[in-house]
Amino acid sequence: MKKNFAKLNYYEILDITPDAAFFEIRHAYNAAIQMYRADSLVSYSFFSLEERQEILNLLEKAYLTLINGKERKNYDKELIQLGIIDNVGGKAGSKRSAGIYDASRQWGKAAVLKDSKATLKEKVAQNKHINEILSKQEISGADLKTIRNELGVAIEKIAGETKIRMDYLISIEEDKVKRLPAAAFLKGFIKSYLKCLCIEPLDDVCVRYMDCLARIGKNN
Amino acid sequence: MVHIWPIGGGKGGSGKSFLASSLGRVLAGLGKKTLLIDLDLGAANLHTLVDVPYPVKCLSDFIHKKIPLLENTVLETPVPNLYLISGAHDSLDIANLPYEQKVKTLKAISKLNYEWILLDLGAGTSFNILDFFLISQNSIFITTPEPTSIENVYRLIRSIYFRRIRQYFNAADFKTLEEEVVQEFGEGSFNKPDCIMQAVKRAHPEKSLQLENDFNSFRFKLVLNQLRSKDNIALGAQICKIIEKHLGFQVDFAGNIAFDDRVHDAVCQRVSFLDRYPYTRTAYDLRELSKRIVNSTSEQLLIRYS
Numbered sequence: 001m002k003k004n005f006a007k008l009n010y011y012e013i014l015d016i017t018p019d020a021a022f023f024e025i026r027h028a029y030n031a032a033i034q035m036y037r038a039d040s041l042v043s044y045s046f047f048s049l050e051e052r053q054e055i056l057n058l059l060e061k062a063y064l065t066l067i068n069g070k071e072r073k074n075y076d077k078e079l080i081q082l083g084i085i086d087n088v089g090g091k092a093g094s095k096r097s098a099g100i101y102d103a104s105r106q107w108g109k110a111a112v113l114k115d116s117k118a119t120l121k122e123k124v125a126q127n128k129h130i131n132e133i134l135s136k137q138e139i140s141g142a143d144l145k146t147i148r149n150e151l152g153v154a155i156e157k158i159a160g161e162t163k164i165r166m167d168y169l170i171s172i173e174e175d176k177v178k179r180l181p182a183a184a185f186l187k188g189f190i191k192s193y194l195k196c197l198c199i200e201p202l203d204d205v206c207v208r209y210m211d212c213l214a215r216i217g218k219n220n
Numbered sequence: 221m222v223h224i225w226p227i228g229g230g231k232g233g234s235g236k237s238f239l240a241s242s243l244g245r246v247l248a249g250l251g252k253k254t255l256l257i258d259l260d261l262g263a264a265n266l267h268t269l270v271d272v273p274y275p276v277k278c279l280s281d282f283i284h285k286k287i288p289l290l291e292n293t294v295l296e297t298p299v300p301n302l303y304l305i306s307g308a309h310d311s312l313d314i315a316n317l318p319y320e321q322k323v324k325t326l327k328a329i330s331k332l333n334y335e336w337i338l339l340d341l342g343a344g345t346s347f348n349i350l351d352f353f354l355i356s357q358n359s360i361f362i363t364t365p366e367p368t369s370i371e372n373v374y375r376l377i378r379s380i381y382f383r384r385i386r387q388y389f390n391a392a393d394f395k396t397l398e399e400e401v402v403q404e405f406g407e408g409s410f411n412k413p414d415c416i417m418q419a420v421k422r423a424h425p426e427k428s429l430q431l432e433n434d435f436n437s438f439r440f441k442l443v444l445n446q447l448r449s450k451d452n453i454a455l456g457a458q459i460c461k462i463i464e465k466h467l468g469f470q471v472d473f474a475g476n477i478a479f480d481d482r483v484h485d486a487v488c489q490r491v492s493f494l495d496r497y498p499y500t501r502t503a504y505d506l507r508e509l510s511k512r513i514v515n516s517t518s519e520q521l522l523i524r525y526s
Contacts, residue, residue, distance in 0.1 A: 004414075005466055015461075035458050042458040045371035046466070156499045166499050 010062035138212035228341035230372030248302035262315030264307025275306035290328035
């Protein structure tokens with residue numbers, strides 16, 4: 001059984017190490033508030049009204065102490081005297097600079113998701129292989145598959161985003177002409193597929209794909 | 221070696237049976253001999269989810285001694301490697317399983333010869349449910365990202381620990397313990413396992429040591445089910461953190477399962493969701509979850525009914 005929450009030191013309350021930089025403290029405080037505030041789903045029903053208020057007060061006190069350089073030094077001294085943290089760690093912490101370009105800083109997941117289209121575009125522009133394919137006169141389903149693999153996008157993801165049936169997607173990529181839907185539908189499918197991979201210009205690539213398909217059809 | 225995994229979550233409708241049937245199918249697909257036991261006593265419907273609409277035998281036959289061995293109540297399902305002990309025709313009073321019969325069932329379950337045994341437990345925190353949880357060091361808690369469901373899962377976890385502490389004492393000792401706790405920590409503190417543990421530590425040091433051993437060996441897992449796209453994906457990890465920080469119990473977050481309307485369709489059509497919609501996010505989540513559960517090992521049963 002662990003220590004009572006009220007008996008934890010400020011660093012433990014915020015789940016940070018004694019050498020945490022200021023932005024880490026701020027980050028930890030925000031994360032903790034998300035968990036403990038009254039309308040939070042995480043701690044719903046977990047605490048009584050008084051317990052929650054007590055925790056929130058404690059969090060605020062911890063934050064205000066640690067975020068203030070002078071008070072933090074005093075608090076660290078207290079902890080060192082009590083033998084809770086060792087001197088070296090404490091001193092290193094107070095001296096460590098809190099650069100905003102800290103390499104160990106991790107970005108939130110949301111930021112990555114928001115930019116996924118932009119990164120895809122960048123990848124398309126930079127990838128030599130893809131550009132080679134896109135400059136061809138005719139683009140086959142196999143080419144589309146190569147592009148998709150180069151970009152590292154799963155076929156399931158395309159199926160999910162475009163709502164195109166999996167068997168159609170597979171037939172397109174494997175150039176199984178007989179299994180493809182009518183041209184009117186197919187054009188729409190190809191465009192959604194390309195849009196999903198951020199490949200431009202949509203219409204042009206689509207026309208070249210249809211040309212390629214027409215040739216394969218004739219040869220058969 | 222047998223792995224027993226009780227699956228429960230406090231609240232009804234959070235997907236316990238669906239998870240049990242899906243996990244069972246995946247495990248069976250991996251070639252592991254898997255047994256599902258429907259222990260949602262009085263509200264059994266696991267047989268419907270694994271496509272055994274007319275079970276011929278059920279758990280009640282064992283409890284009422286119609287079938288002497290639990291082994292013989294096992295039914296085959298259409299899925300290879302997947303077996304079922306159904307609760308479809310359980311007697312109507314099965315929900316109030318008497319103590320002796322429960323102990324008999326627990327002992328019989330622990331002796332079954334299968335690689336994986338998944339127990340589909342019911343909602344609520346009655347003694348029967350808690351005791352089935354404590355049959356194994358592993359268990360899976362399932363909750364949805366709704367306050368009602370989260371509330372119940374917290375309650376369930378506390379109840380399990382409470383029940384475990386209770387099992388170490390006889391009625392009289394527990395009564396005195398109760399009085400001590402209330403005296404020291406005030407009214408209402410008896411509902412907090414951490415307060416009780418402090419009292420146990422003082423009055424019965426050797427029992428407290430054993431209990432702590434037990435608690436440390438628990439491998440509880442939390443699954444967040446029906447996560448819609450707007451929901452907070454970090455919720456599960458935060459719930460585990462708060463449990464660890466304030467109750468001192470280790471609960472590992474095992475993963476999210478995305479919400480999908482088509483689960484409803486699959487259940488209505490009585491087909492396997494995983495087979496019918498294999499390329500959905502939900503199916504992917506279920507497969508990933510199974511992998512994580514297969515890879516987590518820890519054993520030895522905990523039963524203390526001698």
